[in-house]
Amino acid sequence: MNKKKLDKIKKKLRETSVGIAGLGGLGSNVAVSLARAGIDRLVLVDFDKVEKKNLDRQYYFLNQVGKLKVEALKENIGKIDPEVTVETFGLKLEKDSMEKPFQSVDVVIEALDDAKTKADFIEEIMLKLPDKPIVAASGTAGYGHSDRIVTRCCGNLYLCYDEHAPSSEDDVLLAPRVGLMANWEANLALEILLGEDK
Amino acid sequence: MIEVNSRKVDWVENESVSELLKRMRYVFPLVVVKINDKLVPRKDFSTVIVPDNSRIAVIHMISGG
Numbered sequence: 001m002n003k004k005k006l007d008k009i010k011k012k013l014r015e016t017s018v019g020i021a022g023l024g025g026l027g028s029n030v031a032v033s034l035a036r037a038g039i040d041r042l043v044l045v046d047f048d049k050v051e052k053k054n055l056d057r058q059y060y061f062l063n064q065v066g067k068l069k070v071e072a073l074k075e076n077i078g079k080i081d082p083e084v085t086v087e088t089f090g091l092k093l094e095k096d097s098m099e100k101p102f103q104s105v106d107v108v109i110e111a112l113d114d115a116k117t118k119a120d121f122i123e124e125i126m127l128k129l130p131d132k133p134i135v136a137a138s139g140t141a142g143y144g145h146s147d148r149i150v151t152r153c154c155g156n157l158y159l160c161y162d163e164h165a166p167s168s169e170d171d172v173l174l175a176p177r178v179g180l181m182a183n184w185e186a187n188l189a190l191e192i193l194l195g196e197d198k
Numbered sequence: 199m200i201e202v203n204s205r206k207v208d209w210v211e212n213e214s215v216s217e218l219l220k221r222m223r224y225v226f227p228l229v230v231v232k233i234n235d236k237l238v239p240r241k242d243f244s245t246v247i248v249p250d251n252s253r254i255a256v257i258h259m260i261s262g263g
Contacts, residue, residue: 025263027263111263112263115227115259115260116228118259118261119228119229119230119259122230122259123237123240126237127239137263138258138259139260140260140262141260141261141262152255152257154232154235154257155232155235155236157230157232157257159257161257163258163260166260167261167262168260168261168262168263171262173262173263178262178263
């Protein structure tokens with residue numbers, strides 16, 4: 001292990017914050033991954049409660065069923081690293097005010113479920129916070145086909161993308177592929193925050 | 199000539215974003231479109247005209263998360 005490099009990364013991450021919209025299979029796993037990496041502050045936004053059926057891919061536990069996802073995830077992150085500051089917004093992102101919880105973060109992560117909400121959210125962040133890097137994911141459903149996933153960048157939008165993936169409305173969501181894309185998003189966020197790993 | 203998702207495509211005078219999407223057979227209902235790195239909101243697809251020599255990124259949003 002290159003301790004000098006690790007110390008430099010940890011020091012830099014202690015000054016950074018990431019906001020996550022949606023705490024399902026993508027968002028809950030992104031949050032945990034970034035907490036383990038040593039991010040200083042996470043802003044978590046989701047209106048939903050943990051359901052038993054979520055446990056097939058989301059970072060919650062059986063005894064948390066019925067709790068607000070923002071609260072349950074804050075609890076889980078606290079068990080991994082109590083030094084991480086977690087700010088929670090247990091609310092539904094509504095059109096025309098979607099950017100509000102994310103004004104002070106360094107990177108915004110789109111981790112929503114429904115395609116229309118994803119497109120609305122990305123549009124609104126890009127229009128209202130044009131300088132803010134946004135990481136999004138599209139094409140999580142199914143299994144296998146890991147190497148169809150690519151990173152697409154245009155301007156401040158960084159996308160974890162499988163354009164041939166089916167919609168989750170007609171297919172399945174399973175832990176391996178959703179987790180892969182969640183960590184892809186977290187990895188992109190690190191690259192944005194730290195600069196390219198040369 | 200314009201470039202759509204890195205593909206060279208003929209430029210058509212007075213073509214709107216929605217007409218271009220139709221010509222490209224991009225039938226997905228939920229896309230994010232950027233022209234020369236500038237976002238075009240979906241509500242403006244039928245009124246914004248694609249300029250010659252522009253680079254267009256069309257990103258298809260698929261449900262799942």
